[in-house]
Amino acid sequence: MSTDPATDPASAYDLSHVDEVENLATFALLVDNEAGVLHRVVGLFAARGYNIESLTVAETDRKAHTSRITIVTRGAPHVLDQIEAQLSKVISVRRVHDVTRDPNGIERELALVKVRGTGQDRVEALRVSDIFRAKVIDTTSESFVFEITGAPGKIDSFVELMRPLGLVELSRTGVLSIERGATGM
Amino acid sequence: MTAPTTAPKPAGKFIAPAAPREMTGAEIVVQALVDQGVDTLFGYPGGAVLPIYDALFQDNETHGPRLQHILVRHEQGAAHAAEGYARSTGKPGVVLVTSGPGATNAITGIVDALMDSIPMVVFTGQVPTHLIGTDAFQEADTVGITRACTKHNYLVKDAADLPRIIHEAFHIATTGRPGPVLIDIPKDVQFARAAYQAPGEVTFSHGYAPRTRGDAARIAEAARMIAKARRPVFYTGGGVINAGPSASQALRTFAALTGAPVTSTLMGLGAFPAADPAWLGMVGMHGTFEANNAMHDCDVMVCIGARFDDRVTGRLDAFSPGSKKIHIDIDASSINKNVRVDVGIVGDAGSVLEDLIAAWKAEGLEANRAALDDWWRQIDGWRARQCLKYAPSTTAIKPQQAIERLYALTKDRDAYITTEVGQHQMWAAQFYRFQEPNRWMTSGGLGTMGYGLPAAVGVQLAHPDSLVIDIAGEASIQMCIQELSTAVQYGLPVKIFILNNEWMGMVRQWQQLLHGERYSQSYSESLPDFVKLAEAYGAVGIRCEDPAELDAKILEMIDTPRPVIFDCRVAKLENCLPMIPSGKAHNEMILPEEVEDLGSVIDEAGRKLV
Numbered sequence: 199m200s201t202d203p204a205t206d207p208a209s210a211y212d213l214s215h216v217d218e219v220e221n222l223a224t225f226a227l228l229v230d231n232e233a234g235v236l237h238r239v240v241g242l243f244a245a246r247g248y249n250i251e252s253l254t255v256a257e258t259d260r261k262a263h264t265s266r267i268t269i270v271t272r273g274a275p276h277v278l279d280q281i282e283a284q285l286s287k288v289i290s291v292r293r294v295h296d297v298t299r300d301p302n303g304i305e306r307e308l309a310l311v312k313v314r315g316t317g318q319d320r321v322e323a324l325r326v327s328d329i330f331r332a333k334v335i336d337t338t339s340e341s342f343v344f345e346i347t348g349a350p351g352k353i354d355s356f357v358e359l360m361r362p363l364g365l366v367e368l369s370r371t372g373v374l375s376i377e378r379g380a381t382g383m
Numbered sequence: 384m385t386a387p388t389t390a391p392k393p394a395g396k397f398i399a400p401a402a403p404r405e406m407t408g409a410e411i412v413v414q415a416l417v418d419q420g421v422d423t424l425f426g427y428p429g430g431a432v433l434p435i436y437d438a439l440f441q442d443n444e445t446h447g448p449r450l451q452h453i454l455v456r457h458e459q460g461a462a463h464a465a466e467g468y469a470r471s472t473g474k475p476g477v478v479l480v481t482s483g484p485g486a487t488n489a490i491t492g493i494v495d496a497l498m499d500s501i502p503m504v505v506f507t508g509q510v511p512t513h514l515i516g517t518d519a520f521q522e523a524d525t526v527g528i529t530r531a532c533t534k535h536n537y538l539v540k541d542a543a544d545l546p547r548i549i550h551e552a553f554h555i556a557t558t559g560r561p562g563p564v565l566i567d568i569p570k571d572v573q574f575a576r577a578a579y580q581a582p583g584e585v586t587f588s589h590g591y592a593p594r595t596r597g598d599a600a601r602i603a604e605a606a607r608m609i610a611k612a613r614r615p616v617f618y619t620g621g622g623v624i625n626a627g628p629s630a631s632q633a634l635r636t637f638a639a640l641t642g643a644p645v646t647s648t649l650m651g652l653g654a655f656p657a658a659d660p661a662w663l664g665m666v667g668m669h670g671t672f673e674a675n676n677a678m679h680d681c682d683v684m685v686c687i688g689a690r691f692d693d694r695v696t697g698r699l700d701a702f703s704p705g706s707k708k709i710h711i712d713i714d715a716s717s718i719n720k721n722v723r724v725d726v727g728i729v730g731d732a733g734s735v736l737e738d739l740i741a742a743w744k745a746e747g748l749e750a751n752r753a754a755l756d757d758w759w760r761q762i763d764g765w766r767a768r769q770c771l772k773y774a775p776s777t778t779a780i781k782p783q784q785a786i787e788r789l790y791a792l793t794k795d796r797d798a799y800i801t802t803e804v805g806q807h808q809m810w811a812a813q814f815y816r817f818q819e820p821n822r823w824m825t826s827g828g829l830g831t832m833g834y835g836l837p838a839a840v841g842v843q844l845a846h847p848d849s850l851v852i853d854i855a856g857e858a859s860i861q862m863c864i865q866e867l868s869t870a871v872q873y874g875l876p877v878k879i880f881i882l883n884n885e886w887m888g889m890v891r892q893w894q895q896l897l898h899g900e901r902y903s904q905s906y907s908e909s910l911p912d913f914v915k916l917a918e919a920y921g922a923v924g925i926r927c928e929d930p931a932e933l934d935a936k937i938l939e940m941i942d943t944p945r946p947v948i949f950d951c952r953v954a955k956l957e958n959c960l961p962m963i964p965s966g967k968a969h970n971e972m973i974l975p976e977e978v979e980d981l982g983s984v985i986d987e988a989g990r991k992l993v
Contacts, residue, residue, distance in 0.1 A: 230589060233538065234526060241531050263588075276719060283716035289535040289555060292590040 218274035222251065224297040224305055225282065226375045228383055230290040231257050231265040238288050239267055248273065248281055252307075252350075252372030264292065266383075270350075270373050293383055295375075302378040308371045309353045310335075311344045315364035323363045330356045341366070403578040408542040408568065409434035411579050412506065413442045415549040416450055418581050421477050423468060423844055425453045425461035429481025430521060431508030434573035453844060453873060456865035458485050460837035462492020463863065466501045467841030470824045471799055473627055475502040475556050476841065482508045483521030486567075487528065491831060493563045494532040498828025499650060500625055502561035504552050505533075511571040512540060525567045534562030539569070542577035547585040559593025560714040561625055593713065597730030597738055605685070605709045605726050606742040612683035613754035614761075615643040618666060618695075621650030621827065622688015622712060622732045624820045630733030631655070631820040634687065637740050642750045644762055646674035648689045649812055650827040657816035663762070664771075667695040668963045669809040672770035672972055673762055678703050679969035680761070686710045688732040691721040692828070701968035711735045770961045770974050771813055779954040780930045782807065782882045786814035786854065789880060792937050797849040799842045801825065803835040803859030806888035806959045807881075811854040833862030836879060840866055843875040850878070850941060857883040857950075858907050864916070870946040871921040878940050879948045881913060884955045892958050897965070897989075917948035928952040965989035 229235045236255055243250050251270040258266040271281060278296070285294045297303035311332070313323045320342075327334065327344050330352065336343035341364075346356055350373055357368060377383065406414065412435050416424065428436045439452055455461040458480045465476025476496075480489050486507040496503045510519040526538045535555050537548050545568070552564040609615055617638055623630050631654040638645050638661055645655045646666040655662055664671030666678055675697075678684065684706045689695065691710075696702045699721065708724040710717070711732060718727035728735055742748075773783045800815055801824040802808040808825055817823050824842060826834035835853040843851040853860075860881055870877050882888075890905040914924030923943050927936040927950070940947045960975045966989030 234530060237527070237530055245531055276723065280716065280720055283718075283720075287714065287716055289589050289591050 218276065220272050220274055221278070222270060222272050222298065223278045223281075224268060224270050224303070224373055224375055225285065226295040226297050226383065227267040227269065227285060227291050228293040229265050229267055230292065231263050232290060235265065235290045236267070238290055239269065239285065242284055242288065243269075243271070243281075246284065248277070252370070254372040254374055268297075268373055268375050295377070295383055297375040297377075300377060303375055304378060305349055305373050305375045306347055307350050307353055307373050308345065308347045309357070310369045311346060311357060311360055311365065312341060312367040313344065313360050313364050314341045314366045316340055319363045323360060326356070326359050326363070332356065405576050405578050407434065407438065407573065408539075408545055408575050408577065409438035409573040411542065411545045411577065412549065412568070412573070413438045413450065414579055415546060416477065417442075419550070419553045420474070421450065423451045423453060424477040424479050425455055425464045425468070425841065426479030427455055427458050427461060427481065427485060429485050429508060431482035431510060431570050432479060432485070432506070432573075433508075434570065435479065435506070435508070435568075451844075452479070453840070453869065455837065455840075456868050457863065458488035459491050459833065460840070460863050460866040460869065462489045462503070462505070463495065463831070463834050463837035464841035464844075464866070464869075465503050466492060466496050466499070466834070467801060467824050467838030468845045469496075469501050469503060469841075470499075470624075470838075471821050471842040472845045473821065475504055475553060475561075478503065478505040480505070480507055481521065482510055482525065483523045485521075486523055486525040490529065490532060491829075491833075493529060493565065495826050495829040495831045495834065496563040497532050497534065499826065500561050500621060501563070502557040503563040504549075504556050505563060505565040507565060507567045508573070509538070509567045509569040512569045513571070515569065525565070529565050532563075533565045534560075536565040536567065538567045539572050542572050542575035545572070545577065546580040547588065550580075550582045550585050551587050551589065553582075554587065555591060559591075559595075560622075594715075594729050595713065595731040595734050597711065597728040597735040599738070599742075601726055601728050602735060602738045603742045603746065605728060606739050606746065606748055608683055608707055608709060608726065609641050609643070609685060609739075610743070610748035610750060612643070612681075613751055614677075614680060614682045614758045615641060615685065615755075616663075616677045616681040616683075617643050617645040617655075617685045617687065618647070618678060618689055619645065619651045619654055619687045620648040620689025623651055623654040624688075626688065626731050626733035628820055630688075630731075630736060633733055633736035633740060635659070637736050637743070640740065640743055640750070642752065642755045643685070644677055644759070646670065646677065648692065648695055648827070649825060651689060652812060652823045653817035653820045656818040658818055665812050667692075668697065669813065669959055669961070670963075671813075672768050672961055672974060673765035675963065675969040675972055676765045677762055681706045684708045686712075686724070687736065688712060690714075690717045693721070696722065697963045698966055698968045703969070768974060770972070772975055773957075775930070776954065777930060780928065780933055780951060782810050782884065782953040782957050783814055784930065785880075785882055785933065785951050785953055786810050788933050789852070789854070789937055790815045792934060793850060793852070793941065796941070797846075798822065799824070799839075799846060799849055799851045801835040801838040801842060801851070801853045803853070803855045803862070804830045804832045805856045805859055805890075806884075806892065806957075807854055807856045807859070809889075809959045810882070815854070832859040836860060836863050836877070837866045837869075839877040839879075840870050840873075840875055843870070843877050844873070847875075851876075852878040852880050855879055855881045856888060857881050857885065857910055857913070858887045861911075867917070867920045867922055867946060867948070875946060876944050877946050879946070880940070881948065881950050882953050883910075883913070883950050884953050884957065885910065886955060888957075889959065891956075895958070913948050913950035917946075920946075922946035922948060924948050924950065926950040926952065965992040
């Protein structure tokens with residue numbers, strides 16, 4: 199925190215910490231599977247001005263009535279701390295795990311990628327998909343739909359390579375995460 | 384819920400009472416309120432809550448008035464009255480309103496309770512389950528609307544869930560950082576029959592477990608930091624009040640042990656006695672010169688149950704630049720939210736203070752008395768500036784003088800003070816000297832005009848023999864004036880002490896200082912005759928414009944055993960000072976004698992702030 203009152207800007211609400219870089223962060227939440235629980239989480243992000251880069255949610259334990267939400271956001275370290283603290287306050291949220299800052303965190307995403315092309319581009323698309331271990335799940339004489347899983351960065355790379363080869367459409371699940379090792383969340 | 388609402392409960396869930404009492408949903412609500420120790424609820428009937436009102440009526444016939452329902456005149460009044468009741472007793476406030484407009488009208492009070500951490504349970508009626516989502520008459524998505532402004536909320540789809548949900552709601556509202564919890568009950572669920580379970584018989588369905596004991600190692604570290612401090616200051620807040628009277632006691636003990644000066648936020652007034660020599664007065668935008676300078680120049684700041692709100696910190700990048708900061712808060716998300724601290728302790732203010740005292744004694748710590756003497760000399764220098772000084776007049780009542788006299792004439796009585804929002808609120812905070820907790824009810828976080836009168840109704844119900852005064856402005860009081868009718872109906876002798884300067888004073892002050900004296904929409908045109916208004920409601924009206932008559936008329940008000948509106952005509956253009964101008968730091972306060980320059984002190988950036 200600056201101690202020099204001569205420096206501008208002088209806002210009573212100046213919460214910007216200019217020295218801090220924004221990072222992507224993934225939070226895994228275990229929540230009670232009840233009506234409106236997703237709204238509680240998403241509403242918190244909207245109300246406090248946090249970004250949502252991706253979001254996945256599904257029931258994971260029918261008996262315990264819990265769902266898992268994985269949410270990717272962006273912020274400076276102190277903002278990420280605040281997001282974690284705010285999420286932990288929601289009554290329906292049972293656990294919050296910062297996957298990004300956990301060295302044992304694993305993140306995966308699935309994408310469906312539609313590419314249209316003929317001739318050499320078509321051959322090249324198929325060759326690249328092979329390198330990325332993507333699966334062809336639909337094909338016509340002029341198009342492919344690939345299914346690819348991996349870390350978000352790998353999917354980004356695949357999409358960038360497909361773009362000049364005739365990328366038509368992209369559908370991504372958003373990030374899923376889990377921790378390495380024998381113990382659960 | 385994803386599970387079918389008719390799904391049978393797992394057998395293990397019932398810790399079978401001797402004879403499971405089956406009753407209607409509405410009767411379950413009433414029984415649960417009784418079992419939760421509720422004696423008073425504030426509400427307004429309507430189509431979607433008629434079964435509960437019927438159950439209340441029948442309970443009253445069978446068991447006598449064990450549950451007193453207070454009929455307000457507007458649902459916002461119900462919520463504020465519940466806040467007043469809660470804040471003056473430490474017990475949760477209970478609200479019962481109908482669907483649609485009943486719920487939406489209550490929302491201002493619910494947000495107010497969330498911002499000021501007031502325990503509250505709100506019951507709203509809802510259209511029958513099969514009509515939800517059809518835009519039915521008086522349907523509103525109450526749980527959707529209130530998700531952002533409650534600590535937690537429920538839509539009850541099965542009467543069998545009601546006992547658990549109600550007991551859970553009371554638990555959540557009153558523990559951890561207190562707040563409002565809302566239960567939305569469709570009309571068919573109020574009619575449906577189900578087994579009742581008492582508080583001890585239900586299994587909570589959530590993982591909610593607030594932490595109340597602070598971390599021992601951090602408490603010990605904090606105690607050592609305080610002992611080493613040369614210029615310590617305690618900055619306390621509403622959390623100390625919420626932690627109960629024993630927390631205020633622990634604060635007094637610990638402050639005496641450490642020899643540190645104490646200041647407080649608006650919400651924390653009364654936790655530390657204003658009569659104590661270590662009391663610096665309130666901190667923040669309209670706090671005292673000595674409190675703000677002590678905050679700016681301290682070397683160790685001990686924040687207890689406060690949250691570094693913008694009204695307190697002023698310009699954040701110049702906030703107490705040279706200090707180590709200790710922050711004790713029951714809400715982990717308050718720590719490092721606005722201001723980064725060196726030691727954060729998550730826990731109940733009372734519990735942590737007691738642990739701090741124990742750690743202080745166990746380690747044989749002693750304050751640095753020589754350094755403290757220097758620190759107190761410096762503080763006395765700030766005090767000598769007499770930042771609250773004002774120029775009395777023989778022709779006009781100064782608003783500060785009105786509060787000073789009100790305090791002088793009520794301090795030996797069993798008095799409770801509520802306020803509306805604006806200049807009068809700040810003058811009340813500056814000039815009414817609170818010695819005990821739970822005596823001061825004000826809308827701090829949300830700043831809700833209209834809070835004070837219904838809050839006073841709630842306070843008076845909880846303390847029927849006490850003197851309850853709503854210090855008001857002529858603009859604020861008109862926002863919930865209808866609750867005077869409630870006061871009259873229940874014979875509640877609340878006193879409404881209006882500092883009538885014919886202006887929305889704080890708005891006028893900011894327009895004078897920041898907007899070139901362009902007084903846009905801030906003059907109170909067409910004011911009612913408050914004396915006649917009081918009489919029209921069946922209350923008593925008193926008017927005072929002469930400083931010489933002020934004392935006699937205040938005494939007349941106090942001695943009137945009925946609701947009173949006191950129309951105190953005060954100097955119209957008085958500004959509330961001292962003041963930290965927008966965008967300035969604690970040590971850049973404007974004192975009354977500098978008021979002529981005030982407009983030039985605030986720069987363009989400051990003008991843009993609220």
